[in-house]
Amino acid sequence: MSAPFDFFSPQRIVFGWGRRTEAGPLAATLGRRAFLVVGSRTLARSGAIAELTAALEASGIEVSPLATISHEPLTTDVDEATALLKQAGLREGDFLVAVGGGSAIDLAKAVAAMATQDADAVTGTPPRVVDYLEGVGRGYQLVVPPLPIMALPTTGGTGTEATKNAVISSYEPAFKKSLRDPRLVPRIVLVDPELSVGLSPETTAWTGMDAITQLIEAFITRNARPIPQALCLEGLRLALPAVEQAVRDGTNRPAREAMAQAALFSGMALANSGLGLAHGVAAALGVICRVPHGLACAVMLPAALAANRETSQADLARLARYSLNLSIADDASAAQALVDRVAELCRSLQVPRTLGELGVRKEQLPALVAGSKGNSLNGNPRPIASDELQLILERML
Numbered sequence: 001m002s003a004p005f006d007f008f009s010p011q012r013i014v015f016g017w018g019r020r021t022e023a024g025p026l027a028a029t030l031g032r033r034a035f036l037v038v039g040s041r042t043l044a045r046s047g048a049i050a051e052l053t054a055a056l057e058a059s060g061i062e063v064s065p066l067a068t069i070s071h072e073p074l075t076t077d078v079d080e081a082t083a084l085l086k087q088a089g090l091r092e093g094d095f096l097v098a099v100g101g102g103s104a105i106d107l108a109k110a111v112a113a114m115a116t117q118d119a120d121a122v123t124g125t126p127p128r129v130v131d132y133l134e135g136v137g138r139g140y141q142l143v144v145p146p147l148p149i150m151a152l153p154t155t156g157g158t159g160t161e162a163t164k165n166a167v168i169s170s171y172e173p174a175f176k177k178s179l180r181d182p183r184l185v186p187r188i189v190l191v192d193p194e195l196s197v198g199l200s201p202e203t204t205a206w207t208g209m210d211a212i213t214q215l216i217e218a219f220i221t222r223n224a225r226p227i228p229q230a231l232c233l234e235g236l237r238l239a240l241p242a243v244e245q246a247v248r249d250g251t252n253r254p255a256r257e258a259m260a261q262a263a264l265f266s267g268m269a270l271a272n273s274g275l276g277l278a279h280g281v282a283a284a285l286g287v288i289c290r291v292p293h294g295l296a297c298a299v300m301l302p303a304a305l306a307a308n309r310e311t312s313q314a315d316l317a318r319l320a321r322y323s324l325n326l327s328i329a330d331d332a333s334a335a336q337a338l339v340d341r342v343a344e345l346c347r348s349l350q351v352p353r354t355l356g357e358l359g360v361r362k363e364q365l366p367a368l369v370a371g372s373k374g375n376s377l378n379g380n381p382r383p384i385a386s387d388e389l390q391l392i393l394e395r396m397l
């Protein structure tokens with residue numbers, strides 16, 4: 001008997017090189033005024049934002065620039081952008097357009113949620129995003145539906161264009177938590193791989209490794225489901241060769257297309273199945289040690305594979321046979337082939353082998369262990385106790 005499951009995904013996915021030219025008619029199905037959240041000033045300098053704005057306006061949409069963000073969004077970023085949107089006066093037909101990497105899309109999703117919520121029932125003050133995040137604040141749930149969102153990802157990595165959560169951070173106190181609701185899945189996802197051509201080799205590498213880590217962890221998680229696993233198989237087959245090609249030559253169209261598709265699949269997979277050890281620790285590395293998320297995932301992936309290899313050997317073997325086109329019958333040997341390929345990929349992309357190379361100090365390990373607790377680690381194929389995680393991290397210094 002098959003276990004019951006649900007599956008969340010965007011209402012509409014539009015994929016293809018150059019298809020950003022269709023943004024206007026697509027956005028017009030969501031509303032008449034678009035609040036624009038942009039991921040980096042590089043997009044503006046390239047002319048992509050001016051092109052997008054013109055396309056929206058040509059379809060009769062009023063465009064209001066709202067925020068530009070080049071770092072992982074903080075609670076203060078969400079609250080400030082929400083206040084700006086509310087100052088404009090919410091009206092029927094408002095929606096958000098996010099163009100950029102995971103930071104821009106997560107910020108847009110959080111603002112879309114917070115903009116519609118009523119004042120805090122306890123304090124009477126405007127709602128704060130911290131009170132809606134998992135594991136911190138007041139544990140509030142979204143009451144009023146979020147504003148619609150159209151997402152245009154540009155990095156070929158995070159997959160947040162297809163998820164039901166927005167990841168929001170804080171440094172004081174240090175945490176990285178999710179605002180989670182099925183209504184946060186963007187209504188329209190417009191994936192134009194050409195938008196990723198200008199990414200630096202470093203950003204291409206780290207965001208690509210984020211996608212690869214998500215594809216592996218969502219496949220072996222204890223909450224794995226059949227549709228996400230099918231997406232992981234195909235996504236990893238695309239990503240393993242493509243990430244190196246895209247790093248070497250950012251203009252390589254097949255590589256950029258493969259990574260954009262792999263990232264999209266990874267987002268759909270993690271939204272429905274969850275993740276594991278690597279992402280649990282990566283969240284803590286981000287807020288405690290200020291390590292970029294994709295880089296943290298890349299560093300932690302080999303350790304996560306080692307910790308889960310025995311428990312997940314059959315699943316890793318399935319991944320290896322499909323993604324690497326292997327005919328190895330023995331599960332142990334097939335799983336080892338995937339472990340070896342990941343190690344080879346990390347060497348090729350010059351991923352640091354130790355936490356020490358990231359600037360992590362031994363005295364930070366207890367905080368990293370505590371900060372790793374959450375939904376991602378809870379989805380790991382087997383339980384990882386705090387003392388075991390401490391030992392894993394000590395061995396990586």
